[in-house]
Amino acid sequence: MLTPVKDIGHDVKELVRIRKEHEDTIFKRRNIKPRIEFYTNSQYIKVYCADRQAYLNKNGPRCKCIEQEKHLNQSLRKVPKDEKLFNPRLINDEFTPQIMEWVSTEYKCAPCLRSSTKMIATSDFLFIFGGSNPNMSKNSKSALQDVHRFNILTRKWTKLNVDNIPASLICFSTCWNPNPSDTNLVGYIYGGAYDSEGIQMSNELYKFLIDSDGGISFEKVHVENKPSPRCGSAMIMNKTGKLYLIGGADEKGYLCDVWVLDMKMGKLSWKEIKHGCLLKGRYMHEVMLIYDKIFLIAGGDGDWSAPLDKIDVFDIKTQKFIQINTLSDENHGYPHPRQFLSAVIDGTDAYIIGGLAYIKSEQGPASSNMADTKIFSDIWKLSQIIIDGEIFYKWNKMSTSLKMALFFHASAITPEGCVYNFGGCIDAKFMYPSNKLQRFWINPPTLKQISMFKALSNNPSLIEQIQDLRQSLSMKLIRGH
Template sequence: MIRPLCRPPRPEPMAAKNFRMNRIGELFELKTFPEKKGGKKPCPRSGHRCVADKKGLYVFGGYNPNLDTLKRHYDDCDFEALDIIIPLFNELWEFNFASCCWRKMKTSGPMPTEVASMAMLLVGSTIVVYGGTGFPFGFTSSNKIYTLNLRSLKWKKHVTEEEYSPIRTYGSAICVNKENLYVYGGTTGWSYTSNVDCYNMDSLSWSSVYDSSIDWPPGYIQPHDYVQSPKPRYRHEMVSDREHLYILGGGRATVAFELETIYILNLQSKSWERRQSIKDKKHGYPGRRRCFGCCQLSDNVYISGGLNELMMFDDIWRLSLTDLQWTKFNAKLLFPTYFHAAAVTPSGCMFIHGGVKTLTGDKRSLKLSKIWLVVPNLLELCWEKILYYIPSICRIPESQLMQLGLPQHIISRLKFI
C-alpha cells in the first residue's frame, strides 16, 4: 500500500468559513473617515474633481456659495487674505492614505481659475485638467488644458496656435486613449453640445472627431439606419476601451438622461452606435441621473450618487464594458449626494468626497468615504492591517521601518508628496 506524502486537508470548520466570508464582505462596505479635530481639511464643496494613486487622493477645485460655512471653516479670518476666489476654491489638496491627514499642496506655475465642473484625470504622475467655469457660471468657461506634474508640483498651461479648438464649456467629460485626449459634451451656460474633440498630446494640436451639428441640418431627413449622436448634455461621464468611447448619463438643467441605452462612438469609423445594456436581475437599471461620480477600473465602470429632476441617489453600480451588464452594490453612500468627486486607486479602492446633500442645493459635505471595488492583493491587505494596528507608523523613523523589513516602495507611501 502506497501512503500519501501528506495528509488530505481537513474540512474547514463552518465557524471559520463564516468568519472568513464576513471578513471579505467587510471589504465591500462603505467606510467613512472620521473628522480629526484641529486638523486642516478642505472646506465643504461641490463641483470639484479628484484623482488617486497608490499613496494619496488629490482633490482640486470646487464651489461653495455659503459664506457662513466659509467663515466657520476659516475661523472668520479676512477672506482677502485667503488663496481662494470666493465662492470658488482654486486649490489642490492631498489626502495621505497612511496618515489619514489632509495637506494643502503648494504648487507653482499657472493654475486653472475655472475650477467648477471641470474634467480631470491622472495620467502616470501627471494630473490633467480640462475646461470648467469660473463664477458666475458660464461667463468665464474654458477650453484650455492644464497639467500638473506631481513630482515637481509645477502647473503647465497648454497653449496651441491652431485655428481649430473646442468651444468653451464646463461639465464636459474627458478620457485618454494612447496619445489622444478626447473631450465630449458640456455646456456654455446657455447651450449644450454633443461634439467630440481630440487633443493629440504628441503634436499638441486639436482636431474635431464628431461635429454634432451634422445630425440636425435644416430640412434634411436622415437615413433610417443612421444613428444620431447623443442629445447635447453636461455632467455626464465618458470611458473608453481603446477602440470606443462610451457616454453615460448626464443631462441639462431640468432633465437627466437614462442609463439603459449606452451611446458608443467607434473611434475608427467615427460613427455612433446605440446599444441596450443588461439590467441587474434583482434591481433592474440605475435611475436617470447627472452629476454623479464615475471611476473606471480595467473593463469595469463604477458610478455613484447623482440626481435627476425628482430625486437624489445614494447607490453604487458597476457596468461591465465587455457585455454592458449592470450590477448594483449592496453598499450605499453615506447619504444621497451629487456634484461630488470620486476616484479609484490602482489597486481598486474607490474614494468619494464632498458633494451637495439637498435638492435645494444649500448644504455641502466635506465627508470622505472609501469602498473596495475588488478584492485587493495580498500586499494591500497586509498594508491595511499594518496601518490599522500601528496607527502612529508615520511617526516612526524610516531607519526603524527598514529594520522591521518594510520595503522602500511601501515606506514612501507614508510621506506627503
C-alpha cells in the first residue's frame, strides 16, 4: 500500500496517527499488528504485516487483498526511479513521440484496480467504464458499475454521478458514432457480463452522450429481434449510421455471426447477416473499419488465437467474409496470435497493444495454465500501403512498448493522436489488475498543447485556482485569470 504523505521526520505523534489510519480491519480481527516503515526521502509510507507470510500460508485465498498488494509491490519495484510514477503533482511537459511513458495522476481519486474495462477519449477527457476486480471484498464477482473521468490537462480523476449505467460492464463492446452532433459526442455500449465468470450476460444496447463540459448520460435503446446475450463481441458503426456487431461468446459457445442495426430507422430491429462462411467463433477481438471493410483483429477461444499474418475481413458491400494476407515486418516478422488485447484506429492505421496468448504444446492444444501463457507488452502498427496501384496491409513493430506487460486493459486515442492505456491484468491467473495510466504519442503534439502543459508545470497553482481548466478552454481561462 503506497500513500503520499508529508515529510514527517521523527514526529512520534504523527507516526501514531498514521499507524491508526492504516490499520486494516483484517488485522484487527486477527489481532495482528502491522509494522510501519517510512522513508522521508521518497515521502511515502509502506505498511507491512509482521506476520504476512505466515498469515498467507495459513489463510491462502482468504487474504487475496494482502497477496495482491505484495505482488503489485514486487512488480512496481522494477520501475526505474526516474519514471516518477508516484509523484501525483507531476505535470508531464516533455513529449517524445512514439515513446511510452507513465502518466502521473492524483491517485487518491483514481479508479480502483480493474480489468475488462473500456475507455473513451476526447480532446479534454478520458472516460473509464466499469470493469472487474476479483479481489474486492464486496460483490467481488460483480461488474463495477461506475464511470470515472480523467482531465488530460490537470491529471485529475473524478468519479461521476450518473444514472442508468449498464450493469453488465465486463467484456462489453463499445463504439463511437462517426457522425457527431453539434452539442454531444454519441457512442453505444452493447452486451457484456454481469459477473466475472460470465454466468449471466446481456444483449441490451445503451446509448451514451458526452457534452462539451465532460458530462455523460446513458439511455437504454429499445430494439427488437436482439442477438443472444453475449460478451467479448466487437461493434463498430459506419458513416451511414449502421451498427455492426460481430462474434463474441454466449452460453452455447463462441460465435462468428454478424448483426446489423440501422440507427436511422424509426423502428429499431437487429438483423442477422447470413454470410455463409464457416469461420471459427471468436471473442475478445478488435475490429477496424477501412472504407467498406471491417477487419477482425486477433481474438480467439479457449484453445485457439486468430493468426495475424492472415486477417478475416467482412465486406459490407458483398455481405461476405474474405481473407487478406498481410506483409510482415522486415526485422520482427508478424505479431504473435493473441487475445485480450486492445487496439486503436488512426485513419487507415491500426495499433494493437499488449494481450495474452495460450501457448500450444507439442502434446496437445493450448493450455490455460499459467506456465503455458504469455503476456505481451509489445505494440504493433498495421498500415495500408499502395504498391503499383494495389493496396496492401503491412505490420510494423513499434520501437516503444508498454511499461509492463498487460492484457484485459483499455486503450483509446485522442483526436490529437495521443494513445492512452489504462488498467488491465498483470498476471496470467487474472488475479492482479492495475489502475496505472500510460500514454504515447503517434504524432508530435501541437505547439498549443506543449505550451499549456509547460505553463501548468511552471505554475501548478493554476490547477487549484481555475476549477474548470481543460484543453479546449485553457488559453481563454488563463488569459482571463
